[in-house]
Amino acid sequence: MFAALIKYRWQFLMVAPAVILLLLFSYVPMAGIQVAFKDFHIGYTIWNSPWTGFENFEFLKDSQFWLVVRNTVYIAFLKFITGFPAPILLALMINEVSRGSLKRFVQSVSYLPHFFSWIVVAYILQSLLTLDNGLVNQIIVSLGGDPVFFLGSTEWFRPMIVISGLWKEVGWNTILYLAAITTIDPQLYEAAKVEGAGRLAQIRHITFPGILPTISIVLILSMPSLITVGMDQIYPLMNPANQPVADVLDTYILRTGLQQGYFSIATAVGLLSSGISLILVLVTNQTARRINGEGLW
Structure with a gap:
């Protein structure tokens, strides 16, 4: 062990700052988990607050909490079924563009929205969708329709979240898939052409299997x-009119903790949310390993 430390001392020195930051900002704060089992108030510390056991988990009996869970699951499902395959399809389409200048232009345009903060995106949406003089409502009125209160509509809030999320992140998320495509042996495509395979057949039998580990x-x-x-996407667009469908676990935690004290x-809600996330990661990793032998560990 000591010999390995001496031999690879410069490599260990290079990763040391990242390891220290990970410990300071990811592992040390985990001591605060005990607040979920204590009666913590301003003036106390996490160490001298009285223990309450599982009393703070009484929120599981609150009907409002389960409404928040339903909203979270619904929005998560919509964002997943649209946001996960979209970058894959876009990467495959960009890869099929033969002109290098056009490919670079498409990549640049699709990446650009990622660098806008969600506050900026919220301002853009409000400018486009506002009831009085928003561009979208102006077009609707000019076509003979009635203006729509998009920002306060419970029917339009979820589509607005999904579409704005796709617009902002789909291009950026193609980077990994495009990088994975470049690692595929070009001779496979040459052999496929000799065998008479068209572009769709090459995508199906070469490109897609080649990026499948990255997808996993x-x-x-x-x-x-x-x-x-x-x-950060939902909170700037949430208001009393759309709150019945916009209130999710993170906004519930923010309101309960910072606003109501x-x-x-x-903390208990956050701990439960983190536990569910851990279970999802473990199950997904195990499933991916069973399907194609690829996983994080």
């Missing part, structure tokens, strides 16, 4: 986001 890894890493569903209950 991305699927496993995306599992925790199913529970969080992106509070129930820090212990908010």
